[in-house]
Amino acid sequence: MTRRYFGTDGIRGHSNAFPMTPDLAMRVGIAVGKIFRNGSHRHRVVIGKDTRLSGYMLENAMVAGFTAAGLDAFILGPIPTPAVAMLTRSLRADVGVMISASHNPYQDNGIKLFGPDGYKLSDELEMQIEDLIEQDLAGQLAKAGDIGRAKRVDGVHDRYVEHAKRTLPRDATLQGLRVAIDCANGAAYKVAPAVLWELGADVVTMGDEPDGQNINLDCGSTSPGALQKKVHEVRADIGIALDGDADRVIIVDELGEVVDGDQLMAVIAESWLAEDRLQGGGIVATVMSNLGLERYLTSKGLGLARTKVGDRYVVEHMRAHNFNLGGEQSGHIVLSDFGTTGDGLVAALQILARVKRTGLPVSELCRRFEPVPQLLKNVRFGGGKPLEDMIVQQAIADAEAELAGKGRLVIRPSGTEPLIRVMAEGDDRSQIERIVNELVGIIANVRAAAA
Template sequence: MKRRYFGTDGIRGQSNTFPMTPDLAMRVGIAVGTIFRRGTHRHRVVIGKDTRLSGYMLENAMVAGFTAAGVDAFVLGPIPTPAVAMLTRSLRCDIGVMISASHNPYEDNGIKLFGPDGYKLSDEIEMQIEDLLEKDLSSQLAKSDDIGRAKRIDGVHDRYIEFAKRTLPRDVTLQGLRVAIDCANGAAYKVAPAVLWELGADVVTIGDTPNGTNINLDCGSTHPAALQKKLHEVRADIGIALDGDADRVIIVDETGTIVDGDQLMAVVAESWADDQILKGGGIVATVMSNLGLERFLDGKRLTLARTKVGDRYVVEHMRQNNFNVGGEQSGHIVLSDFGTTGDGLVAALQILACVKRSGRTVSEVCRRFEPVPQLLRNVRISGGKPLEDGIVKQAIADAESELARSGRLVIRPSGTEPLIRVMAEGDDRIQIERIVNDLVGVIANVRTAA
C-alpha cells in the first residue's frame, strides 16, 4: 500500500499545508492514541518540539487529539529529539512525539513518533496509523469521564543534561578545551552549551537565540560556515554544529575543516574496538556512506552493514544484529549503549573523549580515511515517477555497468522532499562527475517531458 503521510522520518511538510495542518495533527493524536491505548492503566504521551513558530499550533492540536483519545499528555516544550526518546522510557509513557522538521527551514514542520521503548515506530505500525487516518475517528473518542489531562512538565532539561553528561567516560574531563557550538537556533539551544560547560569546557555558543523563524537559517549542521567563522575568531579547539532537533552533528576541526558523519563513525568504531566494547564486529550505515569508510573498516577487520536511507532503518538493523554503533553521513550517529535514536550531543562527547585521551588535535583524531570522490545532485520533481521511465532505467543500468568494479551508484527519491537524489562515487572523479551529470540530465528531461 502506498504511503500518503509517512516518509523516511515521520510525517513532514510545509506548515499549514497538507499534511502538516492542525487538523491532521489532531487526527494523528487520536489515531496514535487509539493504537497505543492498551490495557487498563492511565495512558500517557510525552510531546516535545523544536523552536519553529508552527510548533505552538501543532503542539496544541496534538494535545487535543491525544486527550480526546483518552491519553494524558505531558508537554515538554523545546527539547532535543533524543531527549524525547529518553523521556518516553524514563516517564514510562506509552508514546513519544517530537514536533520537528529536523534540518529543514522554519516553514516546514514534522511529527516523529516513538513507541514505549523509545524507538521509532515500525513500518507496520505507521501503516496502521495511516489506515486509521483514512477513517471516521469519532468512534475512537474517549467517553466524557475518560478524556485525558494535559500538563507541562518542568525539569526535563535537567534530566537530559545529566543523562548526556553520564555518557562521557568517567576518566575524561573537558577542562582545557575551548569548544564552539552552533545550536542551529533549535531545540538544544539551552541544554547543549550547559552540558559542555558543566563538563569543564570553555564554551562559545552561537545559534542560541531562536525566534521561531531562524531555526537552521544560515547556521547549524547544514550551514556550518557560521561555525567555521566563529571557531577562527575565538581560536577554538573544536566546533560542534547541531541541527534543529539536535539528532545530528557535524564537527569542525581546529583548522576549520568540516568532519562529516562517516569520519565520526570511523573514530568511534576504532576507539570502541580498541576498548573491546564495539558490538557486531563493525558498524551500520546507509547506502549513502562513503566507500572510503568501508575500506577503512575493512583494514581494521571491521564490517560495514548498509541499509536504506533513514536513521530508523539503521537502528532496526542494529537491533536485529546486535550492533551498537551506526549512523548516516549527514551526522545522525546512533550509539545504542546510550540511546535509541541519533543524538548529536552524545556523539560529539564521544569524539571529545577521543581527543582528550589521545592528546592530539581534532584534525589528527578525526581524519581517519581519505574519502573516495563522491558527488550528490538533486533533481526537483513536481509529480510522476521518473525512475520508472524506460529511458531512465536504461541510463541507470549503463552507469551501474560502468562503475561495477570501481565505484557505486545510488539513485533514490527523497523521503522528506520532492526530489530525486543522484549519487555516485568512485576513484575517478572526472568519471563520477560525468555519470552524475548525465543521469541528472536524463531524469530532468523525462520530468520536463511529463
C-alpha cells in the same frame, strides 16, 4: 501499499498546508492514542518540539487529539529529539512525539513518533495509523469521563543534561578545550551549551537565539560556514554543529575544515574497538556512506553493513544483528549503549573524550581515511515517477555497468522532500562528475516532458 502520510522520518511537510495542518495533527493524536490505549493503567504521551513558529499550533492540536483519545499529555516544550526518546522511557509513557522537521527550514514541520521503548514506530504501525487517520473519528474518541489531562513538565532539560553527561566516565572532564557550538537556533539551544560547560569546557555558543523563524537559517549542521568562521575567530579546538532537533552532528576541526558523519563513526569505531566495546563486528551505515569508510573498516578487520537511507533503518539493523554503533554520513549517529535514536550531542561527547584521551588535534584525530570522490546532486520534481521511465532506467543501467568494480551508484527519491537524489562515487573524480551530471540531465528532461 503506498504510504500516504509517513516518509522515512515521520510525517513532514509545509506548515499549514496538507499534511502539516492542525486538523491532521489532531487526527494523528487521536489515531495514535487509540492504538496505544490498551490495558487498565492511566495512559500518557510525552510531546516535545523544536523552536519553529508552527510548533505552537501543532503542539496544541496534538494535545487535543491525544487527550480526546484518552491519554494524559505531558508537554515538554523545546527539547532535542533524543531527549524525547529518552523521556518516553523514563516517564513510562505509552508513546512519545517530537514535532520537528529536523534540518528543514522553519516553514516546514513534521511529526516523529516513538513507542514506549523509545524506538521509532515500525512500518506496520505507521500503516495502521494512516488507516485510522482516514476513518470516522467517532469510534476512536474516549468517553467523557476518560478524556485525558494535559500538563507541562518541569525539569526535563536537567534530566537530559544529566543523561548526556553520564555517557562519559564519571571522572571525564573537558577542561582545557575551547569548544564552539552551533545550536542551529533549534531544540538544543539550552541543553547543549549547558552539558559542555558543566563538563569543564570553555564554551563559545552560537545559534542559541531562536525566534521561531531562524531555525537552521545559515547555521547548524547543514550550513556550517558560520561555525567555521567562529572556530577561526575564537581559536577553538573544535566546533560542533547540531541540526534543528539535535539528532545529528557535524564537526569542524581547529583548521576550520568540516568533518562528516562517516569520519566520526570511524573515530568512535576505532576507539570502541580498542576498548573492546564495539559490538557486531563493525558498524551499520546507509548506502550513502563513503566507500572510503568501508575500506578503512576492512583494514581494521571490521565490517560495514549498509541499509536504506534513514536512521530508523540503521537502528532496525543494529537491533536485529546486535550492533551498538551506526549512523549516516549526514551526522545521524546512533550509540545504542546510550540511546535509541541519533543523538548529535552524545556523539560529539565521544569525539571530545577521544580528543582529551589522545591529545591529538581534531584535524588529525578525525581524518581516519581518505574519502573516495563522491558527488551528490538533487533533481526536484513536482509529480509523476521519473525513475520508472525507460530512458532513465537504461541510463542508470549503463552507468552501473561503467562503475562495476570501481565505484557505486545510488539513485533514490528523498523521503522528506520532492527530490530525486543522484549519488555516485569512485576513484576517478572526472568519471564520477560526468556520470552524475549526465543522469541529472536525463532525469530533469524526463521530468520536464511529463510536466
